[in-house]
Amino acid sequence: MTVSLQMLADELAALRPRLDEVSLGIHARPELKFAEYHAQQALTDWLIESGFTVSAGVGGLDTAFVAVHEGSAPGPYVAVLAEYDALPGVGHGCGHNLIGAGGAAAAIGLVRALPGHPGTVAVIGTPGEETGGAGKVRLAEAGVFDGVDAAVMFHPSDRSVTTQHALAAAHLRVAFAGLSAHAAKSPWEGRSALAAVQVFLHAIDALRQFVPPTARLHGIVSDGGQAPNVVPARAAVDLYVRDRTTAAAEALVERVRSAAEGAALATGTRAEVTETGPLYAERRDNPVLAAHFGAAVRALGLDIAPDTPDAPAGSSDIGNLSQLLPVVHPYVQIAEAGTPAHSEAMREAAATPFAHDRAQLAATGLAKVAADLLTDPELLAEVRAEFGAVSAAAR
Ligand SMILES: [Zn+2]
Ligand SMILES: [Zn+2]
Structure with missing residues (x-):
């Protein structure tokens, strides 16, 4: 059982009007860490309508959620991560509206293209990434990521790169x-x-x-x-x-x-x-997942660099998660090169049709990675081997 990139691209194209609506709705109502009630509602409503079973307020965080779609046979558990918090002063200057809506779209597109998939597809809503909220750390400590084989997400940026170190x-x-x-x-x-x-x-x-x-x-x-x-x-x-x-x-x-x-x-x-x-913690992108995402989005026409080891970096709570399980956190360009992150210019960019074209493309890439993890045991084995090798080296 496999699914072609074209099938996923078609599903994501069909989901585009809702992607725009959810993303722009979140963008227009910026909510700070752990107060993202509107965003949680918009995302979980969409996921419930799409056949996912939603648990809201998981792991002791009111605005977190887990939305799962169980497959027709046992198999891996793959999670797409959704961030949706805003920044004090600049609103969605980090573009998390696109991460949240794009993440939900990726998972929904995947189950529409492959309704009889094996394993479990989840969207895990991880609030409070900005200003040290550490939502993912708190969810991991509460056991929300137990049993997850791999977690994938994308982040908007002024350039496209499959992996980038985070401090x-x-x-x-x-x-x-x-x-x-x-x-x-x-x-x-x-x-x-x-x-x-x-x-x-x-x-x-x-x-x-x-x-x-x-x-x-x-x-x-x-x-x-x-x-x-x-x-x-x-x-x-x-x-x-x-x-x-x-x-x-x-x-x-x-x-x-x-x-x-x-x-x-x-x-x-x-x-x-x-x-x-x-x-x-510092981020450790899984190189097998990064290369797989890169290949998918390149096939969709995106010019994406493999790595920029010396580029200036920020930090994210996915760093802590990357020490526990295989993750990937690629960046996809949604704004003119040179647009600073956490700026009013990035906030404006995060609401443009171009940004949503790119969120649709990134979601297609994430859906492809997640679908292949579910259906291709060799890919998952490679991802695990790489994660184990790096973990052993870090000890
Ligand atoms: Zn961010
Ligand atoms: Zn940020």
């Missing part, structure tokens, strides 16, 4: 506690937590030349005090610490802790460093 990222809150006082009458009675924040941020800037070129230290003042006439007793920085590997990011976190201690000492305050969410 490990620690999400920190560096909080300082001082003493409040009248800022004019008796400031010497106070100890300013805001002054500690300033010294700390200077220390981070001073560190920057002396960290590997792959490291990234960036943050915001999340609490700068309450009023100009009160010496701030509390102030805080939210800081991300990233580098190529979990070990490198963790080593850098220790240097950030020292910088916080130094700033506290200098200003007579106390520093407290906490993690605002789980660390995102």
